[in-house]
Amino acid sequence: MGLGGPGRARFVPERRWGVGRELPVARGTVDGRAFEARPTHWVENGETIVVWWLVEAAEKQMTPDSLRLEHERAAFLMAAANELTSLDAERCLDTTVRLAARHLADLALVIVPKAGRGHRAVYCGPDGAIVREDMKASPTEIPGVAEALQGFPPVPSRWIDPALVPNPLLRHGFDEPGSMVVTALPGPGTPVGALVLVRKAGNAAFSDGEESLTRQFAARAGTAMSAARLYAEQASITEILMRELLPPQTRDMDGVRLATGYRPSGLGEQVGGDFYDLFPAVDDGESLIVLGDVCGKGLEAAVLTGKIRNALQVLLPLARDHQQVLDRLNEVILLNGDPTKFVTLVLASVRHRKGRVWMRLTSAGHPPPLVLRANGEVEEVPTVGTLIGVIDKxxxxxxxxxxxxxxxCLLHTDGVTEARGGPLGKEMFGDERLRAELAGCAGMPPDALVERVQMLARDWVGDGYHDDMAVIAITPRRERTPTEGKRDP
Structure with missing residues (x-):
């Protein structure tokens, strides 16, 4: 606005300035408020015209106390953001009420919906103790909470009567609550909960600035709680899916001792492209052992692994004919329509009788099984076949x-023989080296043999990258003689 009237003399210099000269900015106060008079000039009809614009210097108006208060609030919000970084939902709740009780009120309460029906509350008072419980009162009984849980704008604290709050909700000796603020904890779409702050009677009521600070804090807390809740949901889903994708627990079959070993390629991963499955014999038939290697790595390969394992479960009645099982499985994978998704397999049908094990082995593009004889001789089983999921026949x-x-009998995936390492770090472990190492393991129990093979591959790779590795050892169970187990008289 243009400056005129009595206040003009306080700001506008009386000295006349020539055209082209820079005019100074005049500063002063009017009724305790800081202002600046900023000049602008132009030439009109040969005459210089100067207009002084009066601007309130709001940033200059802040007192040292208000500046300190703003710095403290900014520091609190920054510290709160740093503390609200946990992906544990319960820890986020605890941190929210603890920070709020310490810096914003005498009592902090967070109300969140329960899974299903009802609500639960998390309290924190001046002593820092945190209390959790299921709410017996309805949110509609607490002023402002029902609105906050629905995402409505917060009700100003001066409109809320804390005396209307049900007594069981006020803890830590709150006989006479003085003032209360309620605000939503924002979430994706709907609030994740409501934050309630209570001050004792006699303490200062919440100012407009404190209510604004509460909303800013609630926004940060709501974001952190939303992230933690989303992470918990995803972790739960992953755990359920992972349970179905993990290799089965190893168990001995009728007359057969089994040992298995599995090591995914990625550090910290539990599943990958290698898999195995064990199907015990039914009605005195053959047990079926499957070892496979899906193209790809990580979770994407594990998803295809799950589909293959489910298909094999359905095809189990056809297990007497390995070719028929693999034909049907090939059709299932081809239905995906992705030629880059294929699998190599080895099927092993096992039957035990009188201390010996008879096996039928069929490879479909998989490394051949190895047999370790009692005398240390290592034989390669000459089974060959087409990999699954690429061609129709x-x-x-x-x-x-x-x-x-x-x-x-040792079954393994190519992650063992193709492991690269050694003295130069690039040489493959190879089939010949594996057979040579196995020759020194004659008579070794199957679990020890599996551990030995995994250790050899692990040591060969060192700290380098390796593919998924899976190993299965199958050996006849040793039968006791009639005199074994009897004590000497």
């Missing part, structure tokens, strides 16, 4: 073998 060749006492 596959071919396989099934080979039968027999295992005697102390002899083991």
């Amino acid at each position: 596959i071919s396989t060749h099934t080979v039968g073998i027999e295992l005697g006492p102390g002899e083991t």
Whole structure:
């Protein structure tokens, strides 16, 4: 606005300035408020015209106390944001009420919906103790809470009568609540809860600035709680899905001792592209053992692994004919329509009788099984076949073998033999090195043999990258003689 009237003399210099000269900015106060008079000039009809604009210097008006208060509030919000970084939902709740009770009020209360029906409350008072409980009172009985939980704008504290709050909700000796603020904890779409702050009678009521600070704090707390809740939901879903994708628990089958080992490629991962499954014999038939390797790594490969394992479960009645099982499985994978998604498999049908194990082995593009004889000789089972999921018609060749006492059939994925490392860090572990190492493991129990193979591959790779690795050892269970287990007289 243009400056005129009696206040003009306080600001506008009396000295006349020539055209082209820079005019100074005049400063002063009117009724305790800081102002600046900023000049502008132009030439009109050969005459210089100067207009002084009066601007309130709001930033200059703040007193040292108000500046300190603003700095303290900014520091509090920054510290709160740093503390509200946990992805644990309960810890976020605790941190929210603890910070609010320490810096904003005498009592802090967070009300959140429960899964299903009802609400629960988390309290914190001046002593810092945190109390959790299910709410017996309805949110509609607490002024402003029902509106906050629905995402409505907060009700000003001067409109809320804390005397209307049900007594059970006021803890830590709050016989006479003096003032109360209620605000929403924002979430994605709907609030994740409501923040209630209460001050004792006799303490200062909430100012407009404190209500604004409460809303800013609630925004940060709501964001942190939303992130923690989302993380918890995703973790729960992942855990459920992972449970279905994890390899089954190893258990001995009728007359057969089994040991398995699995090591995903990624650090900290639980599943990957390698998998195995165990199907015990039904009605004195054959047990079926499956070891496979899906193209790809990580969770995406694990999803395809889950589909394959489910399909094999359905195809189990056809297990007497390995070719038919693999034909049907090939059709299932081809239905996905992605030629880059394929799998190699080895099927092992196992039957035990009189201390010996008879096996039928069929490879579909998979590394051949190895047999470790009792004398240390290592044999490669000559079964070959087409990998699954690439072409419409596959071919396989099934080979039968027999295992005697102390002899083991070893199934493994190419993550073992193709592990790169060694002295130069680039050489593959290889089939020959694996067979040479196995020759020194004759008579070793299956669990020890699996551990030995995994240790060899792990040491060969060192700190370098490796593919998924899976190993299964199958050996006849040693039968006791009639005199074994009897004590000497």
